[in-house]
Structure formats: C-alpha cells, structure tokens
Amino acid sequence: MNSLAWPRPRQLPLPGAPRGAAFGTIVLNEARLARRQPLPLIGSIGLPVVLMIIFGEIPSSGQVVSTLGGLTLFDVYLPIIMVLGLTMLTMLGLPGPLVSYRELGVLRRLSTTPVPPSWLLAAQVVVQFCVALAGLLIVNVTSIIAFGAADPKSPAGLALSSLLAIAGLFALGLLVAAVAPTSGSVNAIGRLAIIPLLFFAGLWLPRALMPAVLQDISNYTPLGAAVEAIQDSMQTGFPPARPLLVLVAYAVVFAFLARRFFRWE
C-alpha cells in the first residue's frame, strides 16, 4: 500500500469558506446525469420538436381558421407544444432525480459534509432550467426557420411569459418532489397530473374552441395561463397582466408548499 499524505490541519477551518467551486462541481455532475439518463430530455425537447414537425407537415395546418380567431392551426399549437415540453420536464425530469437522491441516501450523505443537501436541489433546478430554455429556443427557432412562423410580436413578452411559465411549473415539480415518497410514485403522480394540466392547455381542444366555462377555468390553471401569455406575446403583443399574475401566484404557492413539505430523508 502506498502512503497517504495526511498532514493534519492544526487550525479549525474558518466558517464561510468560498464554496463556488463546490456548487460548480455539483452542477457539472447533475448535467452529466441529465445527459446520461436522457428520457426526460427526449420528452421535453425531442417530443415537442417531433410534434411541431408533424403539425408543420399537415397541409391544412397552415391555413387560417376563422374559429381559431383568424390564426392557423400551427400558430395555435405552437405555444401548446412549447408548454407541453415544459410540462414533461417539470413533472418527470425535475422531481425524478431529487426523489431518487432521497431514496439512495445522497441527501443524507450530503448533510454530513460542509455542503448542505439543498445545494443539490438548487443544482438540479439550474440544470433543468437550462434544459427548459434550450427546449423553448429550439422549438421557436425551428418554427421560424423551418416552418415560416412569424417572429414573435413581443419578444420581451415572450421571454417574460416563458420565464414565469418555467417558474410556475418548476415550483409544481418541486412540490411533486417534496411529496412523492418513491421514484415510482413520481411517474404515477406525473402521469395523473399531466392529463388535466394539458387538457386545459388546449392540447386536445384549443382554448379558442372551448366552451366559455372551460375557458374560464383554463385561464386560472398553470398551463392555460402559460399558453395564453405565450400566445399573446407571439400573436398580439405584450400579454395582459392576468395570465402573468396567475403564473406568479402558482410559482409562489407551489414553492411555499414544496419548501414546507420537503422531506430530506
């Protein structure tokens, strides 16, 4: 056996040591894991791109439909597809690893090191946020380049709507991570929640075609508000306050509940 360099530190370490490098290595490893377990990536980036290509290739999808408020089917489905990608990511990609870290005892192990386990959660949010942004960018850019979609009317509105949609949905994903007891239950909860969430986003029946009562409900669901804000930014201009405030409210409430109920072991 080789000898081990082990000079004993004589002085106690000073508290508040710089930990930027530590956070960096955690983010790096979480990014590696996201790349090596690509199912959530496929669901949140690959699936929207494939759906967009399908919609783009349907000949009638480029025609203006009067019942859709003078928009084409492609125009109507683009925000829905963007939000679909975000939903797959936040319901599966974000809570899955966090719950498995609790199951594996990684959070417990971290709580015996100088780095608190909450950093792993933060690193996971950083990595998945980058994935979410990449997905939205890819879908938008492809829609413009490949399918001749118009540039968004309000790029600032689109950016703000996207960020608030990510915030609201990520908070929901963290809440799932907080309450799901096992990795298996993340999938079960995710699948159960995705159906009504996407229904009110207009995946099966665009919001413009919904009866008034469903439209009213949709306005106050996370995905309904997200689709409304994104669609307005793309087609009309800076979105109205209501859908943005609805997203902010969801972000705050879900984040509070996630923090309140999160189990570290």
Place this chain on the structure above:
Amino acid sequence: MTTLESTAAKTLVEALAPAGRRPAVEVAHLRKAYGSLVAVDDVSFTVTEGEIFGILGPNGAGKTTAIECAIGLRRPDAGTIRLLGLDPHADQEQVHEIVGVQLQSGALPAKLRVGEILEEYRSFYRDPADIDELLDVLGLSAKRGDYYRSLSGGQRQRLSVALALIGRPRLAFLDEMTTGLDPQARRDTWELIEQIRGRGVTIVLVTHFMEEAERLCDRVALIDRGRVVALDTPARLAAQARGGKTVRFLPSGPFGDQLLTSLAEVTRVDREGQHVVVTGTGELVNAVILALHAAGVTARDVQLDSSNLEDAFVKLTGKNLHSEGVAA
C-alpha cells in the same frame, strides 16, 4: 462486572493519555426516543484523540442512532455531545469540515463515474486528500472511470469510505464499513484504517464483526438495548468474560492441586473425571506444563480454550452477536 466509564476510569485514561491528547468525542448521558421506543438510553463515552474506538452491538441495539446523534444528523432528547470540542449542531459548519462520516446503506447515482463522484465531494472541503492516492490505498484506481452501478458491493463500500475520508478529517465515524466485503477486502480496509489512525485521525467504528473490533479497536463499547453494557479494551473485556483462559489436560500420573494453585498464573483447578481443568491468565499453558514437568508429570490431550470478545458479549447480553449481525 464491567463498569460504565466511571470517574475513576476516566481519570485513569486521562492520566495515561500522552500530553496534548484531548478528547475527540465526548458523549454524556445521551438519550433518544422514537415515540415510546427508547433507542438510546443514557449513553456516555469518551474517545481520546488518535484512538480507534469500537461500538459493538446487535441490530437494533441503538448503535446507529447513537452515531447519528453524535454527528448531528439527529437531535438527542437529552445529553451533551462534543466533537473535538465542538457542538455538532451549533458549530455544524466546522464539524462537517473536520469530521468524516460513512453512513450505513448510502448509495450514489448509478450513472456517475467513481472519479466524478470523488471530484465532486473533494470540492466541498478546504484541504482535501488527493484522489489518486486515496483510490490507490483503497484499491479502486482501476475503477476510476467506471460507473457507480458497475461496482461490486465491496467496491461501493470502499468508495463510501473514500468519501468519508476525502476531506482529510481529524475524526471519522465509520458505520459498518466492512459489511459486504470479502475477507481480503476487509483486511485491506483494516490496514487502511490503521494507516489513517497512524496519521493521528481518531476513528469511531460501528461494527458487529468481533474480529474487526479485536484487531482494530483500542477500546470497545458494547451496546445493548440502548445502553452501554461494557466499555474496555477488547482483551480485558474478553478476560472478564470467563475469568481468563482455561487449559484442559489428561495428566500421566497423580499430583496435588497445590502444585498448580501455587502458580501466579493459575486462579483455580478443577477435576473432571480423569481430566484436569486449570483456569488462569497470562502464559498459563507454559506455566502449567513447566510445573507438571518439574513434578515428573506429563500432560496429554491438552486443550486450550481462550475466551474472546464474542464470549464477553454473550455473557454480558445473553445474545449471540454474530448470528444477528450477519443478517445485516
């Protein structure tokens, strides 16, 4: 009967400790209950700097709960804990920097490589160990580029020990560190532990392997039903269990008990039919054979029975530690 660490014993330990050796772990009157179940009940012990201290007991004895309280993962209901003079809760940040912990049954993400995991944990500490050296000593160098999921149970265990040591701690808690290792890997790990202690690191070892405790530990606390039932060196605990060793033999001719009871090593002589059973301490066999030889008597069919830590445990708790431990 073995005593809890009495004041007298404590003073003795302090007197024997070389100058400058301070207590690394001080646990006093620790108590922790989960509802009506008292997991740890008035546990006290002190570990001196540079010592390898064993905590031994059957499953459910409260070993792990005691350790979890000691390192600050759980809040005890009562009692005080000091690690290198620090409070594990109030001085959490400093404690985590200089105390390494290997918990039982902690896994890691399947698709991270050994080197990537070590680099991540290394970045948490201000003055960490060298990854190559640590991997070399633990026999994991060839596995540096392998995914965690491809490691054997023993390799995972050694990686877990590596993570406890990567911050170059001054005090390390290792909970069942050799469980699941094959005998060779176990001996390698023991060697590593002795090497690290040689550098002045204090080690608290939770184990149910008698051989491990006897080989490594300077002192051992036997824990049963949340209480410390004995605390001493492995050799002294073993000696207390049976009042020492016994030699059983068939003498070639008659002799008086006086011949053997007069020896310093002999505490008693019994006759079992033709056989003679001598109980005593020290170089018992040599002393007995020499005395018999001088009297012209030859001992045949000599059987030596030396009690060990396991006997001590059975005697003190009425339980068989080994059989319960292996199930874990």
